Amino acid sequence: MKQHQPPIELLYQIVSLLIAFILVHGFYVTVVRPQAESFLQQEQLLMEQDDSHVRQRNFFVVVKDFEQEACLILMLWAGAILAYKGESVRRQRRLLNNDLLQLPPALPIGLEDTAQLQARITETAGGKGHYLLPRALATAIHRFAATGDVQDSAAAVGEICQAEGERLDAELSIIRYVAWAIPSIGFIGTVRGISAALGEAHLALKGDITSVVQYLGVAFNSTFIALIISIILMFFVHQLQLAQERLVLDTRQYCNLNFISRLRKPIHQQPT
Numbered sequence: 001m002k003q004h005q006p007p008i009e010l011l012y013q014i015v016s017l018l019i020a021f022i023l024v025h026g027f028y029v030t031v032v033r034p035q036a037e038s039f040l041q042q043e044q045l046l047m048e049q050d051d052s053h054v055r056q057r058n059f060f061v062v063v064k065d066f067e068q069e070a071c072l073i074l075m076l077w078a079g080a081i082l083a084y085k086g087e088s089v090r091r092q093r094r095l096l097n098n099d100l101l102q103l104p105p106a107l108p109i110g111l112e113d114t115a116q117l118q119a120r121i122t123e124t125a126g127g128k129g130h131y132l133l134p135r136a137l138a139t140a141i142h143r144f145a146a147t148g149d150v151q152d153s154a155a156a157v158g159e160i161c162q163a164e165g166e167r168l169d170a171e172l173s174i175i176r177y178v179a180w181a182i183p184s185i186g187f188i189g190t191v192r193g194i195s196a197a198l199g200e201a202h203l204a205l206k207g208d209i210t211s212v213v214q215y216l217g218v219a220f221n222s223t224f225i226a227l228i229i230s231i232i233l234m235f236f237v238h239q240l241q242l243a244q245e246r247l248v249l250d251t252r253q254y255c256n257l258n259f260i261s262r263l264r265k266p267i268h269q270q271p272t
Helices: 002-049 066-095 111-128 132-147 150-171 173-199 201-205 210-258
Strands: none
Touching: 002 066, 066 111, 066 132, 066 173, 066 210, 111 132, 132 150, 132 210, 150 173, 150 210, 173 210
């Protein structure tokens, strides 16, 4: 079951990136750039009619450039991945409210119960056997059945929870890359805008600073939007990471309370 998850998630990421590009680019082509161009033309006309007119700021002008469009595409893409992983955590947390072992309270668990518990977990987990909690319980039961040692079974739970925590953290690398790439794209817009402004310096020497100001606006607007998006995205990344860490810790606690603490050593291992 688990081996089929990575291709599904990869397909989801590819499709979500395409959808984000189509939505954002379509919005830019039909709304943002026409609105920005219309506003700039009106401002230019007002400035020609009145030299004292102060140019106003406009949202569509601030976000109209290619760098801001790329940042918004990446933001939507990262948001879709965060939503996918967040929903996975939510579904796994729901299992923590279930009694997968289905045993009477305080009933000790011995070696003779392990085969029945393995079958019971498979049945109660259903198609969710690849989730962390069923895997941790199944591993602990299997280890106890093989060794009859309570500490060894507890160590097995700790090992699988630690491995799962490391795996979840590693899978956030793509989102962390996007969170890093967004400010970098903003800085690219800054460099592009400043370079273009320097290329129009000869016009500024003649008294026409319109193009220079326009390109400087490109430089600062791209960084401004990129930093805002990065701050928002990193907040949700940390929220997801916190939820994943809580899932791992709560799963380990569930196993300790509902299985490890109830294990009964075999008679031949009990002290005389």
